Amino acid sequence: MKSIKTFNPFNGNHLETYTQDSKSKLKEKLELADSTFKTWKELEIEERIELLQNLAEEVFRNKQHLSLLMTEEMGKPILESEAEIDKCIYLIDFYSKNAEQFLQDAIIETEAHESFISYDPLGCVLAIMPWNYPFWQVFRFAIPTLTAGNVALLKHASNVTGCALAIEKLFIDAGFPKGCFQTLVTDHETIEDLMGNDTVKAVSLTGSEKAGRKIAELAGKNLKPSLLELGGNNACIILKDADLDKYIDTIVKARMQNSGQSCIAAKRFIVVESIYDEFMTKFTSKVKSLKYGNPLEEDTTISCLAREDLAETLEKQVQQSIDLGAKVIKGHKRNGAYYEPTILTEVTTEMPVFKEETFGPVAAIIKVKTEDDAYEAAANSKFGLGTMVFTSNYEAASKRVSEIEDGGFFINELVKSDPRLPFGGTKISGYGRELSKEGILAFVNIKTTYINK
Template sequence: MKDYDLKNPYTGDTIATYNLDDSKSIHSKLKKALEIQTSWANMEIEDRCQLLTNVAELLIERKEEYAKLMTQEMGKPISQGVAEIEKCAWVCDFYALNAEDLLADELIDTDADESFISHDPLGCILAVMPWNYPFWQVLRFAAPTLTAGNTALLKHAKNVTGCSLAIEQLFLDAGYPEGCFQSIKSGHEEIEKLIAHEGIKAVTLTGSEKAGRSIARTAGENLKKSVLELGGNNACIIWEDADLDQYISTMATARMQNTGQSCIAAKRFIVCADIYDNFIEKFTAEIKSFKVGDPMDKDTFIGVMAREDLAEELQKQVQDSIDMGAEVILGNERNGAYFSPTILTNVTKEMPVFKEETFGPVAAITKVANREEAIQLATNSRFGLGSMLFTQDIDSAMDMISQIPDGAFFINDMVKSDPRLPFGGTKASGYGRELSREGILEFVNKKTVYIKK
């Protein structure tokens, strides 16, 4: 078993040292998950929902503790960490309240005396999760998946191992049977072997496009269902009649929350010419108003990036775009894992900051002549996670719904996840859905039952 250290990205201090699980340990955990799965699936749904309520209550009790852990491991501003834990409690409460109805048999009128669709759990589900929202990404998968009667193995990002282990303990403390939810510490080779194992019935990944292609390939070769939530370079479209006084804070937050490290962040700002100068002035002032500094300070809005190599990669994307003609009007300074809030103008569709995913506090701004050009440019992307449009002309905005090929389209608000609504993307942003009814039905067998008496 190989040791690895976790370092605080803000202080550089070593937080903890962990060992990777070897094959024997991983398969022991899988065996435990398989052994408990039948009795877990046979538990009354109201009892599983009660355990989920217990999780929600513990999350609220421990929100400061968990937020501090996230801040130490990946640099999340602590106030945003608290908000993340509160959102995790929300998704647990949502499914605790609604799972029984969402999983109920669906009656169908046919020639049979009785026919319906039964929703049965698939079995043990493997989740591969990222570091940027280390609790939320996991809970939005685990809450519906476990409540549907599945068991789960979590392979979390290495740099948030403490969060991974804390989530496993959270479920145990809430009263879940041992083996129902387990964390594994492994490399990519072990994950590929695990996907191939007959005990794993499906796999879900939130992560990069590269990781998604690898997971999907292995799952496909083994005829396993997969759900992929991958990257995005969401467009924030600002038409000439947008109410900047009301929404400029939303636009800035859409780019800079979580220090810009969000798949659904507004990454490309596409601004109609008539409002462009006013937007630049107000947007720049709003970005400058965000407090930058120690992520442990509750007033800090922008801290450090999760790792220095990520800041280096972002710096290269920005510099390559500058070399192609982009202009820096704010920021573009790096010190270790810190990257200053940055605004680039004169951005064209050929530049890395336009066509690639920029995972950090960099806003790329493009001026367009009119609404039609704005929509055309916004949809010019390999990704399809979400788009947002700011305008007072709601009727015309609603006419654009069919023209936006993404998984989400938000009018006068930032793209965000909500337990009541399905979440997922199209194109290189992946497939499948999390949250809402669609999320809890991703990992069930929709079984046709046909009865003649």
């Protein structure tokens, strides 16, 4: 039988070996999901909310274990792992308080005696999730999806298989019916068969552009709804009146948190020339102060990437950009899975660090003459997750929201996901929205009922 091995990316130590689900085991899980859905969808929303509250308690009770598991499997600094678990608890609390309102029937006045919109769950939803936020990415899909009455199958990234199985156990220990949330220990080769199975009614993917195109193709082939949250190449605009003393920590965090492994990280720093020198001095100083070390140590602020091949890919993107004329201010050194925080200047539009997603601690700096030039450069991307602008004139910046096609526009703040606000992208960053009311309605049948006497 095939197996999956997990390793600690910081020291290379082997963590666990997991046996992949056989074809018969996958069939059993699909059948269980199908049978569980028939009863789960009939459960009153109050009962589902009670289970959510149980889940929040389970997550809180196991916070240290879950954080440690995350750090060991993908190298996230331990304080960031703990913060990720806290965010999952906040998400659960948000839907515990708002799900009933989000899902209640909407009465519509028409010529009918009665007409209304209701929201029926679709069934079993397949989630294909990445390793960079191994709990948050799954929870932001699963909590609204299950609360709406669906059941879920998770195909997680293989290097965080321990996290994937831990999530399933959390749902079971919280009292969710067996089959409501199941982890599939399998590889990408089985996804096409899963997508073609009648039990699977929809799919949600967070991942790369390449993976998104494949899943969209399979979803189209099988006429099944899909939600795609793909890569990003977010711009961070620094205007001449930006308060750098106030926001430089936020600006650095926007690139370097999670060791730079975030789709919504600031990757292109577009700086107006009148503030350029001040920005470079303060930004470089803060980046140099980041402490590399064992991710299990609480004073570590940046660590290795999740796999060595990811660091190799990042190194190649930077080297190709250097070959095209980019200048290294700091970094561009690799040791195994560790890639040193890197700052590049004299970046132009044809370079990989400008036009591609760089998944690691690399900041591409682009100097522009005017504010108009800054917005034009920010919009010059095939990606569309989010843009951030730092300025003292937030009112003027808010008038330029429509100039950027991205799914998010953040003024004096880094792009981030928040359960209270819808999250998603445009262009090759995907489609559909997670979180907020939009997230719980992502996988429902919006049904019209029209009644005459």
